[in-house]
Amino acid sequence: MSWHDEIEVITVADAATAARLMQEVGADAGGIDLMLPKACFYCLKLKDVPARAANILKQEILARGGEAAMAAGVAGWSVDKTDVLIFATRRQLELLVAKLPVQGFGLDKLAAGIKTTLANWERNDVREIGCPRGPLVLGKRTLVMGIVNVTPDSFSDGGQFYDPGAAVEHAHQLVAEGADIIDVGGESTRPGHEPVSAAEEWRRLEPVLTRLTREIKVPISVDTYKASTARRALEMGVDIINDIWGFRADPEMARVCGQYQAAVVLMHNQEGTSYKDLMFDILTFLRQSIRMAEDNGVPPEKIIVDPGIGFGKDLDQNLEVMGRLEEFKVLGKPVLLGTSRKSMIGRTLDLPVDQRLEGTAATVALGIARGVDIVRVHDVRAMVRVARMTDAIVRRKKGSTR
Structure with a gap:
């Protein structure tokens, strides 16, 4: 040759x-x-750009050697607005951003938005989230969050750890297996679940958290969307509030978490599975949740996002989100992925809950390869091994994977 x-x-x-x-x-x-x-080459997607701004945008990016795709009717003014795809190198975008502020029609704000988006996308540093039990270090290796369900009707374990003593023992076991975080929930959120009152949720959580806050050294997360439960848990000394509704279910939740300067996980969720643009809609939801958190005093560096696999999405939508996980980097926040034993795996492989270990492992490895920082799992020992092997491939330039 x-x-x-x-x-x-x-x-x-x-x-x-x-x-x-x-x-x-x-x-x-x-x-x-x-x-x-x-x-470095980028494709940026903009939504609902006014036609006049879109025409100027196309002219400016073409002048710098890039390209912009938009609705065919924009040039002839037969449409009022359009989605736009910009194809450009990093250098071409820098030149575009330098020119846009003098163009008007909102393009000055677009320039700032592009700068922020690229900074978020290119962020590759090691960062810490301060917690009462010590910082969570993100970026060196994938963190593993172990699940403890203090419920009688969990989809995954059938109430196996509903007894407080069993739940505490299980949490200790997960820490011994390598869990970096323990996530404790007092209400099942499986499809078709029956909501429980805040009083009942706390009745289940209190004896478990009383012991765990004294006995374990890793950060403790409480899986709740109720502000009163979050307040009690934070008073007790838990580290993280994991809200499956991204601060939308209880109007007091953002304020409570801000008051306690708590670390939070904000998950995407919605009723039904209807979307105008799947990924764009999910990102918009999470941006709004982030804004709610920061506006109420939650430290920006303590916000984690979760794409919400299995929540408000059908099978095809869940698979599409899994295939596009790297797109959540534009939010500039650490990403948590929760796929463990979920119906996406069961329906894809036609397997019951207790036979979804390999499917979970595949989603964990893929998620890490696509940039997630934390994986939330039931089978901690196995998924720690999956994470360490995947880290050895994808994080080898960032520091130790041990």
Whole structure:
């Protein structure tokens, strides 16, 4: 074979990969800095852009060597607004952002939005979330959240840990197996579940949390969407509030979490499975939840997002979200993924709840490869092994995976 026949196509996922590739071929350090913005390519999607702004946007990105796709009627003014896809390198976007502020029609705000979006997308640092039991370090390795259901009707364990003593013992076992966080829930959220009162939820949680807050060293999360339960748990010293409704179910939840400066998990959820644009709608929901949290005093660095696999989504929608998990990077927040034993796996593989370990492992590995920071699981020992093996492949440049 001759040199002109031996060609390799390499996926350049981020600037770090591009820099490494250039270093490997011996490029000059100064040259690498100059070439990096040209080595990273992006596709940005905008929704409902006014036609006049869209026309200007197309002209400006074309002038810089990029491209913009939009509705055919924009050029002839037969549509009032359009979605827009921008195709450009990092350098082309930098030039675009420098020009847009003088154009009017809201393009100055778009320039700021593009800058923020790219900063979030390219964030690749190690960060910490402060917790009473010690910080959660994100970015070096995937953290594993172990599930403890203090309910009589959990879909996954059938109430096996409804007894407080059994629940505490199980939490200790999960920590011994490698759990970095323990997530305790007092109300089942499986499809078709019967909601319980705040009083009943706390009756289930209190004896378990009383012991766990004294006995275990890893951060404790409480899975609740009720502000009164969150307040009691935070008073007791728990570290994280995990809200499956992203602060939408109880108008007091954001204020309570802000008052206690709590770390929070904000999950996407909705009634029904109707979407105009699946990923865009989910991202919009989570952006609004983040804004609610920050406006009520939750420290921005303590916010985690969850795409909500199995909630308000049918099978095809869940699979699509799984295939596009990296898109949640635009939010600039750590991402938690909860797929353990869920119906997406059961329906795909035609397996009952107690036979979904391999399917869970596949989703955990895929999620880590696509950038999630925390996985919420039942089978901690097995999923710690899956996470460490996957980390060894995808996080090897960020520090220890042990």
